[in-house]
Amino acid sequence: MSVETLPFSKALNAGMRRAMQDDDHVLLMGEDIGRLGGVFRVTEGLQAEFGDRRVLDTPLAESGIVGTAIGLAMAGFRPVCEIQFDGFVFPAFDQITTQLAKLTNRHDGRMSFPVVIRIPYGGHIGAVEHHQESPEAYFTHTPGLRVVSPSTPNDAYWMIQDAIASPDPVIFLEPKSRYWPKGEVDLAARALPLHASRVVRRGTDVTLVGHGAMVTVLLQAAALAESEGISCEVVDLRSLSPVDYGPIVESVRRTGRMVYGQEAPGFTSLGSEIAATVTEQAFFSLEAPVLRVSGFDVPFPAAKLEGSYLPDADRILEAVDRALAY
Amino acid sequence: MSVETLPFSKALNAGMRRAMQDDDHVLLMGEDIGRLGGVFRVTEGLQAEFGDRRVLDTPLAESGIVGTAIGLAMAGFRPVCEIQFDGFVFPAFDQITTQLAKLTNRHDGRMSFPVVIRIPYGGHIGAVEHHQESPEAYFTHTPGLRVVSPSTPNDAYWMIQDAIASPDPVIFLEPKSRYWPKGEVDLAARALPLHASRVVRRGTDVTLVGHGAMVTVLLQAAALAESEGISCEVVDLRSLSPVDYGPIVESVRRTGRMVYGQEAPGFTSLGSEIAATVTEQAFFSLEAPVLRVSGFDVPFPAAKLEGSYLPDADRILEAVDRALAY
Amino acid sequence: MTDEAEHDPALVRVLAADGTLDPSPEAERYLPLIEALPDSELETFYRDMVTVRAFDRQATNLQRQGQLALWPPSFGQEAAQVGSARAARPQDHLFPSYREHVVCTIRGVDPIDIIRLMRGLTHGGWDPTDPKNGNTHIYTLVLGSQTLHATGYGMGMVFDGRTGSGDPERDAAVIVYYGDGASSQGDVHEAMVFATSYNTPQVFFLQNNHWAISVPVSTQSKVPLVRRGAGYGMPSVRVDGNDVLASYAVTKLALDEARSGEGPRAIEALTYRMGAHTTSDDPTKYRTSDEEAFWAQRDPIARMRGYLEGRGAAASFFDDVDAAAAAYADDVRVRTNALVAPEPDSMFAHVYNEQHPLVDQQRQWLADYEASFEGGRA
């Protein structure tokens, strides 16, 4: 039987295990990912299985992790780096932005840098500062990177394998509040391609778009809206850079209205990009401007306030109502 | 006589001198800014005048520069840091993003961090990699920072003083291709407030918006358009975060069309934000989607190709024509 | 590893594990500083350690009861923290990492302010500019970042002439705390580069508690971390961080020298995180009970108690301290239970000092939005 019910974190674990079995130059590196299996236990058991030359508990230095991963890629490896939490990726930002993202281009394509950087991201876990952020905009703005985020265990299982197989650097954003819920994983049938977006609910009045943990919120909002007689289509972005605009624009041409949901602050965000581009591509179909529901443009607040900060189904619905009122 | 004709770089120099005279806790720090006066000579003569305790030739480490500037701010100083070139700000990115931007909030407002980070940015100077970039989106997406960019010597003179006087951290982007051209500087009459945008040319058909060196390009485009009978209004953003939307939206409500020009890659950029927000605020006035003319979504190319990469007046006009064709 | 360090000839240690006075050769030069301590001060050291351990245990329990988001215990590191913090003068500035509960409370920080941070009510907790907090800066969670802030602060002291003037009431220094894991961060290096370049009055105080979550210090360095300092020209010393007297003395001397203009110094305090990394951690996954037992025998509180007993302290003293500590911890529990969540509006209040239209607009939006649910949100 090739379909298993797994939590998202175990699906990722299974995906990495399979990639490591298939290619012995795939290696994992990061803080506490070996003996401990990572603070979210995503790499649990992999060091025991593959040894400490393939699953590295590195020194505590993120620039060092990404910088040496680059060197390992030059030496023919496919490193998968774990950044412990979203807020700790910034010490590595220089190596990601000025090196990893640009090195293929700098080499005129003669070397490739198949490095994956896994980052648990987003809120909903009640944690202290730097542990609940959504930094995707910094990466999607950077040419040379690919950025993806699965929202289901099945996508987690397949997308991590596709990311590892990609010859390009991939920022792999894991919605940490989704680590625990379970879902069906089809171990035999590949999911959609890495850079495809997917309509996860059909609807006719408003198109809702988002990624990661936000997809769950959008589906909740769509269910609530239905009870009020409003039909929402929901698109899971899956790929944040490049964005697969096909399904989104097709949907908006039908619905004429779109709401984009994201946990990140809204200013100069991925939501800004998608709103601007969808507006360009579906200008004459739009009955209302594309509305964005985002984290506020303030630092992610103390845990007790995250409920007010993070867009929930009610806030999505408020925007849906506004869009419909145009 | 209080009006002098100065190149942009000298206007900045004069502005910093005045700020240092007014407040002896203003200090400058950076690589080669002392004896050499900076690679662009913006700080020329200031170490000789104020001594090496107020104009610091620091060790060569950007995270160190910003991180110690934060400590100096805690001790009551107002540090003005120079980053030598746009592409070298990334080693400091962690200190800027996780510390500088958030420390006022982290202190519940009990401490303030009046740090200015000056960054020469943008292309048109035919330089090697990392020397021609426009990183503004990384900063405008970060809550807690203010981001500004003057485009004229007069603004340079006044905005640097306002930035230094600001109790908040300010990213001060200096369009390096504008360092040399001269302009009138009124040493007596304050320019507009730091966060005001300004209409620099009146027009009726299309609104052109941009900042820094792009303003010159937009004005060139407007002049060319005029010869074709098209009347363009041009808005100089001046402040990139927050954006002063008033003059822009007012203009777009009249013209119904807008083109945003920027050197930065377009994806998830400040142009995306402004396009999305103007669309929201002027939805019913728009005859065409807000169009963006940007650097391509590739690493800034080798110098010999910058002419093809950087939006010029022709490319702005191409977008103006497209906007008018809707 | 631990055995090797035990017998490191360069280690400064004054008390044997059982509390008998047995100075290592390196400790000789520090003895006068210790002999100068009045009995009352020795008792204070002990009281500090016991009090904060009781508080720390209370906080750990509060987290287990769901009252806190997280708690990183200081359990086991009391001597290094008491010794170093008690060595600082009032005008000195202290930059902790996130496990310096002992340091903070000694300097006057109300433990409830640390609790507020770990409960998820604030990202800060206390006001470093309020004199009652003894110039103790707030916690920094991004490892190593605070070392640069401390260095910058020290540069400010130099530029303001607040160091090396010869006036003991005026001259000041900074001390910055960081861990063995954090020592690998580039920022720590840059802090040492700037500190030595500007001759800051600064002590780099490394608590080597042997673990960075699950990663042993041997992953960060194959040689004692104390050696790093010499590479920058910084006098550096390794101390038994479970010996409160030795920790006090080495820090006192280093701070005195720093204050008098001799520049930055580094201290590696060998200690042990006797508890979990945080309440989310399970140390049995990565370390042995043998190792834990080894360190249990070197408990800093037991050691100091042995010393005081040897000097004839009365049983009633220890009972008093225990009782006071229990009351202290109890008070924290009571006050924790009384804490209330901040208003959502507060998240907008301190992002900027000056008006910011976007933040103001969102603040207003949220207020209106919340108001629209008056009478209950779905």
Place this chain on the structure above:
Amino acid sequence: MTDEAEHDPALVRVLAADGTLDPSPEAERYLPLIEALPDSELETFYRDMVTVRAFDRQATNLQRQGQLALWPPSFGQEAAQVGSARAARPQDHLFPSYREHVVCTIRGVDPIDIIRLMRGLTHGGWDPTDPKNGNTHIYTLVLGSQTLHATGYGMGMVFDGRTGSGDPERDAAVIVYYGDGASSQGDVHEAMVFATSYNTPQVFFLQNNHWAISVPVSTQSKVPLVRRGAGYGMPSVRVDGNDVLASYAVTKLALDEARSGEGPRAIEALTYRMGAHTTSDDPTKYRTSDEEAFWAQRDPIARMRGYLEGRGAAASFFDDVDAAAAAYADDVRVRTNALVAPEPDSMFAHVYNEQHPLVDQQRQWLADYEASFEGGRA
């Protein structure tokens, strides 16, 4: 400062400034390595230095004539670069910074490829995977970044068993070049942490040319930079970088040890940037002519010439070398003038290895746009 270093008892030097053999005490252990060099190799060292200096001068002139965007001269640093690069084996990997023209050309990189970078035709220049380039990686302009890449490469050698096997044809090492200014970057520290943690077969080769643009090395460190390595447990040596024989010998030994599994090593080569930082720089703004004169007397080429003359090299040898160098430089000039700009389309070609709709779309847009100007753009 320079005088002090001159008389540093720990400095490895073999040749006096005039080229007479006069080994420092520290140099003794290296003499066998030098004595083993055949005359032909000594002549090669000299030829390398003269050839690349001629090329370097040519490139400087080409920049002045507007043919290049920029040129960072290697003038003065030839001995450190020749010595270290000639010490490497073919299977070793070299990670330069941006001034290692001598290193690169010795390993087989066509100088025109360096020119192409500095002319603004490419951000890279050569293909490190092409055997003709001797495993020389491309330049890195963000200071210090390449030290981590080199360390990562070395980790790969360890994991692949390409080090410490005992087979001299198989065992390999990496050498990474960086400057005194770059040494302050956090990345260099992290590279040393990772290198020692993973025991990489690696040499950290620091060319201390005394200046980081206008900033003297004393701003980066008050003590010799060679001391940093010991903080990580790395054997470290300071060499006279204007002495090609000493530079060769210390690098040879360090690489041999690294290759045989003994882990990373650090070398500080004392040298001097005799020219400007780059062609945009004016060193008279920040350094004295006395200092320049001091170093002119220590010119690495004159020194080696003195040595060879002392060993009886014929005048014709030097004439031949000069003539060949002139021809080499001339050839570079001719080929530089023949370089053509790349097509705009090329900026899209290698951003990603796999298809990317946004880039593809912009690529097409630009092609169409350019085509719309057929017959001339305004």
